[in-house]
Amino acid sequence: MTSLFIKSIKFLVGGGFILVLLIALWGSIWGVINEPPAETAEHAMHKHPKELKLASDGPLGKFDERQLQRGFLVYKEVCATCHSLSLVSFRNLKDLGYTDAEVKKIAKDWGTKQPVFDEKGGTWGERDNLPSDRFPKVYYPGTGTPPDLSLITKARHDGAAYVHSLLTGYNEKPSAEALKHFPEFAKTPDGMHFNPYFANLNIAMPPPLTQDGQVQYSDGTRATVDQMSTDVAAFLVWTAEPTLQTRRMAGWAVLGFLIVLGFLTYGAYRSVWAGVKH
Known part of the structure; x- marks a missing residue:
């Protein structure tokens, strides 16, 4: 009797606990249905990245070396003064079609040099890259x-679509309808720049690409803002996964090997068991 009584108490306590959780869950759902959370400015004004198609997209995609070189030039001329690329080595640029001599010159001429440390870990000078x-x-x-x-x-x-959209989104302004609900966005705070593709809409980085022809492409491609942003986005896809093309191959x-192996295995199975009655 005592054991049965204890088990009954356990079931009652467990059932009561589950009932409380269900009531709390229903209360939360009912509250959201009747009083949905107020729409935030980020939700009302934030835009999804524009569609961007690159040569490296898809399971059969391959990097376009000429585009990657153009993207590297945009990074070098526009982005490198503020943003690091510290997980990439200069010698990796050979994958983009640069020769050893070109890579050596790019490294040596790079604006930021390598620090030289003393025995105690302090910096006492710089050297060429x-x-x-x-x-x-x-x-x-x-x-x-x-x-x-x-x-x-x-x-x-x-990824790449976000980079492209962010770089080309500085000229887009909040809609009149959105400003009715969020008039505070009619004036951008000092030192900030409105960009609907940035998470909280206002970004401290000034527009990096301000006009066509900001960099000079050597392959004859017209360096529009849209083209430059696309090229640097393609380049940053490569920096994030330089072995992408090799991995896909x-x-x-x-x-292909597994498919051929499957056919050979099935053929061997039919050959071995051909004379065996089931």
Whole structure:
């Protein structure tokens, strides 16, 4: 009797606990239905990235070396003064079609040099970059450091499309309808810039690409703002995963091998068991 009584108490306590949870859950759902949360400015004005198609998209996509070189030029001329690329080495640029001599010159002429440390870990000088060095980090002591761009297309949803949209979204303004509900966005705070593709709508970074022809492409491509933003987005897809093309080729080779192996296995099965009655 005592054991049965204890079990009954356990079931009652457990059932009561589940009932309380169900009531709390229903209360939350009912509250959301009757009093939905107020729409925020970020939700009302934020835009999804524009559609962007790159040569590297899809399972059969391949990097366009000419586009990657143009993207690297945009990074070098426009982005490198503020944003690091510290997970990429200069010698990796050979994958974009640069020669050893070109890579060596790019490394040597790079604006930020490599620090030289003494035995106690202090810096006592600088030296020229070598092809084996990674791109040097950019520091802004006391003011915060802008994000490193090495993995930016992996760290942001819609990666390349996000980069392209952000760079070309500075001229877009809030709609009149949105400003009726959020009049505070009629004036952008000092030191900030409205951009509907940025998470909280106002970004401290000034528009990097301000006019066509800001960089000079050597292959004859017209350097419009849209073209430059597309090229640098493609380049940052490569920095985030430089082995993307090789990985895909290996994947297709493995898939082909497994298909052939499957046919051979099935053929062997039919041959071995052909004379056996089931």
